[in-house]
Amino acid sequence: DTLPAGSLTVTADELSGQMDNELKARGNVVAIRDDQTITSDWLNYYVKRNELIEAGDRVHMTQPGSDILSQKLDYSMATQQGSADDAVFAFQQGKGVLRGKSDELKILGDKHYELKRTTVNTCDPGDESWYLKATTVDADYTRNVGVARNARLYLGGVPVLYTPWMDFPLDGGRKSGLLFPTFSVGSAGLDISTPYYWNIAPNYDATLFPRYIAKRGLMLGGEFRYLQPGYQGQMYTEQIEDKETDTHRYLWKGRHQQQISPDLSWGFDGSYVSDHDYFDDFSDRLAQVSSDNLERQAWASYNLGWGAATIRAQRYQTLIDNARGSTIPYARLPQITLNGGQRLPAGLSWNLLSEATRFSHPDLQQGDRLMLNPSLSWRADASWGYIQPKLGVNFRQYALDGWRYGGTPDQQRSRNESITTPTFSVDSGLYFERESEFAGSPHTQTLEPRLYYVNIPYRDQSKLPNFDSSINDFDWTQLFSENRYSGWDRINEANQLTAAVTSSYIDNDSGLERLRVGIGQRVYFSEDRVKLYPGESVRDNVSDILATVGGDLTRNLRLDGAIQYNPEQGRTEKYNVALRYHPEAGKALSLRYRYDPDELVEVNGTAVNYPTRQIELAGQWPITHQLYGVGRVEYSLAAKQAFDTLAGFEYNAGCWTFRMVGQRFVTDIDQFKTSVMFQLELKDMSSFGKVSDTLRLAIPGYSKTNE
Amino acid sequence: CGFHLRGLGGPLKAMPFASLSVDGAGPVYNQVLVELKRDGRVSLPAKGVAADALLVIAPESTSKDVLTVNRAGKVSEYQLTLRQNALLTFRQSDAPVPVSVTVRRQMSYSEQVVLGKEQEEAQLWAGMQREAASQLVRRLAYVKPPETDLPATGKTDAPGKP
């Protein structure tokens, strides 16, 4: 007979009571109501007092997601509230488990508990490797948030940290409260930062980073994030009175994006530092590696349907001492762009790129540039191929200020320049297929020849400045573009035909592209007399041959490679090859080799050519089923130096994971920086240290073992 | 050597649906529509008109990571990665089939030509979005329709556009 929901069944050795009023049960009492079960030595039940249950001496109350063992339990089934003394409990929701004991456990409602004078952790029963001791922990599983007050963290029984307030996710989610301290020891001495996460409101939060650096003193960092339906953004700053340089040093970084109307949006982003060496002294490797020029810009954009109009002001802070000339990028104060296009009937479509920009610079020539580039193209497609001729005209109008420093009298006068350049190109390709085999399973092999002809007449641009142009890498994308320069200050002369063919093996079952090989070359029918700078070497009659290979040879093995061969001098210009093996999470190996005889390297402001023969080996591999080794080395055979060496391990003990990584990397010619970083992650509770971010960048395919 | 022009010498691999509606936003979404129109094997009914399958293009996830460093400790190569996920759901089955494409490019970098590299990167991203869209459309042909024998009546004759 199925009991109606809500009925209470009490089984015991002895029972007495009064119908419809109260019940007393003695001896191995088992009380079951829906999915709640209470077992105890004795139990009283008072119908008239909110269906109150009193149970004692070894009470065990279980229901899905919660298990409470205590000396004495009072629980009202009507209000689902109650309290348990000397409780040992275990709560579970999603992947998150919370276990521990507390002097008093109050049940505030369904799935909402308050633990008084309690110790909790997220480990298996009996595992006391770490625990949090707090005066109160409020665990609200309806909101998946636990809040601990007056909490001390014990590692191996030793108190290591105190916090008056901290919240943490209950369902194993990412939102973590206290970001524990980050320790690192390196050339700058001991470096500890103890971030505090402050959840101001559902869509405003902040993280405060007090950070102590042995040689430099106390730095205050803070990040404020906001996310609203119409706008979002974040502000980040670091401020320090640097003991060593006795100066106030700071970093500001911000981003804001706002949608004013469905079509109008604006925003700004950028970063700024107090001095050129800021990143070298204070930040982690990634920031040092990629920050000679810090961008700052504000923009507004209007969507026109067929295109978009944008106005922006952008400039860079160049972190190179006494930088001059082209080391400092031009600032665009402002730049207005209008880009768009539409498809017309009969395969036609038009496109417009246009821009009006005021270029300003501390010492180089300044000026305004207007650029209009409308184009018309027609395309015919069939299952076996396509053809797409395209006709465009590029109009440029310069209003140049006179040179302020040096230059001929002619260059010192302001002047105007205007140049109109028609451009014509035809892109065409055929698709061939046949059924074939690859690694024993049926594959479709494709063969796709492609011809791309470009014709652009010569225009003398030698008197034009170089505001925003540079020479693109000679790669597959460049093979099929009209202009070998980016930016609009140079448009190359062209009467050239690019011929290329790609072939790939496609798994008939999964559609996975197993292997793709491509080879292409360009034939120049006339010489290109346009140069970006006087000594630029420009090819004539044939270009280098480009060949690329790439594909998932197996589900776990990825091969990528590219080679650029110079047929005229019979030598290889550049090549690189990379193999990545990633059988499962926690196992990843990658090998990459790069060869480039004359790579451009800036040595504080001046560009020098160095031969580059660089090999990169990186990997994450399990040593035991709990201990993982991680390592990376980027070794330059030419410079006979390791630009980046990293080694470390990751120990995953179930409810805590410890990572330790040592890293030595180059910061300037023959200058290195070393640092040792720790990271302890307490399962679902919190993590401290940013080691996992460093590893994710250093080792392709790296994955945290406790994810 | 056995090669034939696609769709002429042998049967063109049919799409597992005759009509497809596409949902999403962003450059790859726009390019997938262009690719589907070019491909011609599938009809694209207007919004609201029921189609044999629905393709939802997720927002693209891009990352620009330092690939190699030069002897002065500065970036010499960035790796641009575009991960595009999409979900294909056949009308009569409610289990969406995930289809995902990853496109990678390398780009050399120099602090001397910041503005130029900014535009070169933009061109690389545009090329990656076009390739992601064409690989996504090509991959759709290999998705297995659910067990119920859906009449795979993708157009087999390749209509030559004028």
Add this chain to the structure above:
Amino acid sequence: EIADSSKPIELSADRGTLDQNNGVTVWDGSVVVNQGTLQLKADHVVVTRNANGQQTLLATGKPATFRQKVEGKNEYIDGKGNRIDYDSQSGIAVLTGNAFVKRGQDSVAGNVITYNTQTELYQVSGSNPQTTGAAKGRVTVILQPKTEEKK
């Protein structure tokens, strides 16, 4: 109801015998005993009357059953057990041998149930007093949700 114990007892059965000297009557064969709203059915009933006229019944059956109306409500109490000892004066019934009492939706089960039909107090124990040392029997009560008391 409370008033039952002051009501006369009517009794019907297939066979009845009277033992004059100690005032005991024995009834056999689908015995039915009525006292006010109380009705007891059993296969074999022994009625004894003591000096001041109080009657106690001992009923056995497979099982013996009794039914009584609850004071002030149109709900009934049903009880059954292999043996029922009922004291009409005090209204206490002792059911022995897989005893079961049901009142409305609530029910009590066990080896021995002592039930006071007037105060509705009950006592249930698992072990049978005669067979000491036997395995402890378990007793169960099932209380339905009090719909009217639900918030």
